[in-house]
Amino acid sequence: MTESNTETTTETNTASTTGTTYLIRGASLTGGDRADLLVRDGKIAEVGSALGAAGAVVIDADGLIALPGMVDLHTHLREPGREDAETVETGTRAAALGGFTAVHAMANSSPVADTAGVVEQVYTLGRSAGWADVRPVGAVTVGLAGERLAELGAMADSRARVRVFSDDGICVSDPVLMRRALEYVKAFDGVIAQHAQEPRLTDGAQMNEGTVSAVLGMTGWPAVAEESIIARDVLLAQHVDSRLHVCHVSTAGSVEIIRWAKARGIKVTAEVTPHHLWLTDELVRSYDPVYKVNPPLRTDEDVQALRAGLADGTIDVIGTDHAPHPSEAKECEWAQAAMGMTGLETALSVVQHTMIESGLIGWADFARITSAMPARIGRLAGQGQPLAAGAAANITLVDPAARWTVDPSAMATKGRNSPFAGRQLPGRVVATFLNGHPTVLDGALNTPARPVREG
Amino acid sequence: MKHLLSTADLAKPDAVQILDTAEEMSAVSLREVKKLPVLRGRTVVNLFFEDSTRTRISFEAAAKRLSADVINFAAKGSSVSKGESLKDTAQTLEAMGADAVVIRHWASGAPARLAGSGWIEATVVNAGDGTHEHPTQALLDAFTLRRTWAKLNGTASTGTDLAGMKVAIVGDILHSRVARSNLWLLRTLGAEVTMVAPPTLLPVGSREWPCTISYDLDATLAAGTDAVMMLRVQGERMNAAYFPSTQEYSSRWGFNDLRLAALDASGRDGTIIMHPGPMNRGLEISSAAADSPRSTVLDQVRNGVAVRMAALYLLLSGGTASAAPAPTAAQEAK
Numbered sequence: 001m002t003e004s005n006t007e008t009t010t011e012t013n014t015a016s017t018t019g020t021t022y023l024i025r026g027a028s029l030t031g032g033d034r035a036d037l038l039v040r041d042g043k044i045a046e047v048g049s050a051l052g053a054a055g056a057v058v059i060d061a062d063g064l065i066a067l068p069g070m071v072d073l074h075t076h077l078r079e080p081g082r083e084d085a086e087t088v089e090t091g092t093r094a095a096a097l098g099g100f101t102a103v104h105a106m107a108n109s110s111p112v113a114d115t116a117g118v119v120e121q122v123y124t125l126g127r128s129a130g131w132a133d134v135r136p137v138g139a140v141t142v143g144l145a146g147e148r149l150a151e152l153g154a155m156a157d158s159r160a161r162v163r164v165f166s167d168d169g170i171c172v173s174d175p176v177l178m179r180r181a182l183e184y185v186k187a188f189d190g191v192i193a194q195h196a197q198e199p200r201l202t203d204g205a206q207m208n209e210g211t212v213s214a215v216l217g218m219t220g221w222p223a224v225a226e227e228s229i230i231a232r233d234v235l236l237a238q239h240v241d242s243r244l245h246v247c248h249v250s251t252a253g254s255v256e257i258i259r260w261a262k263a264r265g266i267k268v269t270a271e272v273t274p275h276h277l278w279l280t281d282e283l284v285r286s287y288d289p290v291y292k293v294n295p296p297l298r299t300d301e302d303v304q305a306l307r308a309g310l311a312d313g314t315i316d317v318i319g320t321d322h323a324p325h326p327s328e329a330k331e332c333e334w335a336q337a338a339m340g341m342t343g344l345e346t347a348l349s350v351v352q353h354t355m356i357e358s359g360l361i362g363w364a365d366f367a368r369i370t371s372a373m374p375a376r377i378g379r380l381a382g383q384g385q386p387l388a389a390g391a392a393a394n395i396t397l398v399d400p401a402a403r404w405t406v407d408p409s410a411m412a413t414k415g416r417n418s419p420f421a422g423r424q425l426p427g428r429v430v431a432t433f434l435n436g437h438p439t440v441l442d443g444a445l446n447t448p449a450r451p452v453r454e455g
Numbered sequence: 456m457k458h459l460l461s462t463a464d465l466a467k468p469d470a471v472q473i474l475d476t477a478e479e480m481s482a483v484s485l486r487e488v489k490k491l492p493v494l495r496g497r498t499v500v501n502l503f504f505e506d507s508t509r510t511r512i513s514f515e516a517a518a519k520r521l522s523a524d525v526i527n528f529a530a531k532g533s534s535v536s537k538g539e540s541l542k543d544t545a546q547t548l549e550a551m552g553a554d555a556v557v558i559r560h561w562a563s564g565a566p567a568r569l570a571g572s573g574w575i576e577a578t579v580v581n582a583g584d585g586t587h588e589h590p591t592q593a594l595l596d597a598f599t600l601r602r603t604w605a606k607l608n609g610t611a612s613t614g615t616d617l618a619g620m621k622v623a624i625v626g627d628i629l630h631s632r633v634a635r636s637n638l639w640l641l642r643t644l645g646a647e648v649t650m651v652a653p654p655t656l657l658p659v660g661s662r663e664w665p666c667t668i669s670y671d672l673d674a675t676l677a678a679g680t681d682a683v684m685m686l687r688v689q690g691e692r693m694n695a696a697y698f699p700s701t702q703e704y705s706s707r708w709g710f711n712d713l714r715l716a717a718l719d720a721s722g723r724d725g726t727i728i729m730h731p732g733p734m735n736r737g738l739e740i741s742s743a744a745a746d747s748p749r750s751t752v753l754d755q756v757r758n759g760v761a762v763r764m765a766a767l768y769l770l771l772s773g774g775t776a777s778a779a780p781a782p783t784a785a786q787e788a789k
Binding site for chain 1: 567
């Protein structure tokens with residue numbers, strides 16, 4: 001990334017004003033040297049060794065890694081409209097437990113987040129919940145219908161200060177509309193996050209098109225349907241000199257196209273989900289819809305290319321695409337089932353397993369792809385900052401040596417649709433600090449941060 | 456073997472066992488009293504989410520000839536059309552005492568879902584799921600092929616396989632559950648399979664299938680084949696640009712009168728023409744071909760009952776081939 005982060009939002013979000021001071025003692029800072037972190041008044045007040053602070057609550061972080069609070073660019077909180085699947089409250093509890101201090105709430109709610117009113121509603125729900133910064137994503141087109149632009153400027157100017165716009169779930173397939181959207185959001189430093197899926201090539205698509213779909217007799221979702229849209233979009237972004245973000249990249253060919261575009265200096269960023277870094281379409285042989293997701297699980301060759309692309313910076317960020325569904329949406333035939341997987345509470349562990357324990361990246365890279373870069377793409381102030389004195393105290397403490405077995409029924413999200421159920425994963429979130437307040441302590445929910453009055 | 460979901464799951468001894476048992480069941484069907492008491496008191500539910508009168512009555516006849524009680528449940532006009540889920544429907548039927556659920560579904564994998572989800576305990580028989588598989592159709596086709604192959608080789612069919620037999624499967628492979636089930640089963644039994652289709656009607660992943668792929672029916676026929684299985688082609692595929700017109704499809708991939716004449720002139724008198732039905736006469740098969748002595752269309756229907764009797768018997772009795780009773784006069788129902 002060469003672009004400068006010149007225009008960021010300046011809002012302080014939720015912050016602790018309880019006055020409690022915390023001393024995090026002996027944590028390894030982003031996997032490097034050990035240090036103490038003194039957290040006071042929502043900020044990291046001091047970083048050093050053998051810090052003393054009378055009256056501070058001391059947190060023994062021996063063996064733990066301190067990371068900048070994780071930021072998710074791609075979360076489905078389902079509210080308003082599908083409170084049976086998830087609410088802002090339950091989704092952000094899951095986020096906090098997963099180590100996140102900020103989430104971007106996707107626009108495909110009901111009503112769609114395509115007006116200032118809806119994005120402000122979601123923003124306000126997030127503030128009153130107090131578990132994480134909730135940054136609404138605005139719809140690109142009215143009702144996600146792909147016909148005319150939503151009021152992008154009004155959403156940008158609203159209290160929610162939207163900077164990321166997406167019709168996620170549906171591709172902005174009309175090339176003229178996509179061009180206009182890319183151009184228009186330059187007026188307020190916005191970015192279009194594209195769900196790259198050529199609709200005609202994926203009519204009725206159920207899974208990755210390849211050897212497994214041929215055997216299972218399921219309509220294929222070919223890699224070319226993703227790659228052709230990304231190729232078109234990077235050329236459009238180049239032509240109009242705009243920022244493009246590609247959601248949930250899933251194929252080896254997409255990684256190649258994005259690598260090419262970045263080499264040409266095109267302002268494109270890309271995201272990959274934890275599940276696409278690990279799972280493949282071989283799992284679909286079970287016909288268990290817990291593995292039904294869009295874009296679909298691909299092949300091992302794609303998985304390896306995504307890992308390599310994430311390691312070399314072609315792919316910028318992890319986005320969970322956390323997509324909770326009520327159980328009946330998955331307890332049915334594959335073709336009838338909803339697409340999507342939960343991800344907030346497993347993201348850190350899955351990335352640790354696939355990227356860190358495989359030796360591809362270190363914890364400093366982890367901080368880049370889960371915090372610094374997503375905050376930068378979303379233009380979030382107060383998030384994604386290095387763990388240094390003066391920074392907002394958004395901190396995740398991780399025990400990298402822990403091992404745990406995924407039990408969806410024990411999760412904070414309402415969704416029970418985790419594809420990792422029953423797997424043993426490394427790494428556990430021990431504490432999460434949101435602007436100086438511990439939303440998670442000892443691996444369990446603590447209390448929400450109290451919203452501060454907006455100035 | 457608890458369920459019959461896919462022919463890919465069938466090991467060769469299992470497949471031969473079903474075919475051998477079907478030979479015995481076939482003998483029953485030739486008697487004046489066509490009934491065995493082996494499944495008396497057992498309940499078989501035909502759960503059909505997709506219209507298929509032929510398959511449903513074949514399963515019904517098979518279950519009744521084994522003295523089972525049969526419940527037919529069609530999704531149309533039922534609780535399913537009121538929004539009931541597969542899970543609730545299946546659990547309701549099981550609560551009414553179903554020992555086996557014969558399921559036909561438009562969604563690929565629905566039988567596997569029913570068998571693997573833990574929703575019900577009953578035995579699940581796949582009677583055709585989406586574009587995935589139709590294992591009893593493949594078994595009845597294999598049964599028909601094995602009789603043909605044994606006759607050509609001058610042997611009895613019981614206990615034999617299809618080693619060396621050349622079978623061409625022609626038509627809409629992409630959407631065909633019959634083609635998939637036949638491929639796995641015929642390969643297991645030793646046959647050599649050629650899939651003949653327009654490239655648009657072959658799955659992308661079929662390049663890795665254990666068969667020869669051909670776009671040229673005439674070349675396949677000229678190379679010599681022991682059986683030609685014509686698949687039903689739906690005219691509406693034309694609207695989705697799979698092929699330009701039914702006329703062009705018919706001339707390139709249909710078993711028309713010209714191809715029948717060429718086959719007759721080739722001297723391969725033993726080559727049979729198969730079709731799972733229902734046929735589109737004049738599209739994938741001409742009337743002359745369908746009605747020729749080579750056609751085994753009605754044999755296939757007849758053999759379907761015997762094969763389904765064998766499958767239901769083996770699944771519900773938990774028996775093996777050696778345990779399957781030879782139908783004796785003493786065991787026949789009154």
